[in-house]
Amino acid sequence: MSELTSMIMSKLNYWVYIVLMMVGLYAMIAKKNLVKKIIGMNILQTAVILFFISVGVKKDATIPIIIHGGAAESHALQAANYMNPLPHVLMLTAIVVAVATLGVALALVIKVYQKYETLDEDEILARLEDE
């Protein structure tokens, strides 16, 4: 029983991120409104970012800033004492790029609204067929 509990506890955060990712994916597929689709895309991006940050965690480790910057030779630096910096770096840029893609997506939505005066997918398709 305790083995099962520890297994669940060690995977629980990944499951939460998968649920979050599926919420975003569902919104992207099923929602008709284009803005809701964009919100779904952002939820999916957030899930991926959380997942990567979670991968970089090490137990009993501190943030990847070497405290005794100059005196590193005095005591050996153990990599297990510092969290993995690589996912932090990748997600740092991914967050800002997510904002940039959000901006471009909203710009496209504004253009669609100016042309078809609706954001509903079915109505846009109906107007496309009328032309």
Place this chain on the structure above:
Amino acid sequence: MKTRALIIVFLFGGLLIYCTLDFPTWGDPLAPASKHVSPRYIERTVEETSVPNTVTAVLADYRSYDTMFETIVIFSAGVACLFLLRIFRRIEPETQLYRHIPSGITLRIAKGVKPPRESREFERIDLMWVPHDLIVQTIARLIVPFSQIFALYVIAHGHYSPGGGFQGGVILGASIILFAISHNLRSSFTRISEKLAVILCGLGVFIYAGTGALSIILGSNYLDYGALSRVFGVDAVTARSHGILIVEIGVGICVMAVMVHLYYNLASAGRHDEGL
């Protein structure tokens, strides 16, 4: 459509959850993700770049190609927004609206009549119902300078504490967007014009790429900041940390300008009038 989407989502989610059973346990120091290259980063960063913050060193030195092209992605997002939305020829309305701020009276100025000069007393508005929020404007005026100082601290102190160009640039952009939300777009154009924002977008990328080109000119590889030691007059390791700072400043300028520029275009749908 909804049932099909649900089936896809549950299938895909179940598959992913099944895959997590093979994952290493959470927080395992021996997980594959933290085995190959990341211990080297943690152990050698200080002696190779003299930057205590490993994240900053990896971002701007070890993986600076990656970061440079991320900056270019952000730059192209700003440019794409400009080309998608910007409307240069505007149809001016028949009557222009001006608000007399002390009394709150709205003036209609007919075509051909000389409008009042914009000042503390008069501001141009587009819609009748937008109120003049004195409290919001005053509070925003108080917050903006402090958040800008904090943003500069985050950029400059990225070597020693969590921070860097991306975060500082976003805070700097947010302070200007706060000003633009609380006042209106026209008054924020007097602080940072559209032209300046676009120039700053390019300038940030130019600083980054120029630092790399300078390393080539000084006889090293592209973006190898160790070559800058002759420019700064310090040893190669300290020159790396100086190079990281320059690159971070470039990233900060680019991110700030793109955030502001995206807001300008999205808030007014490219018309650059009063905005939200």
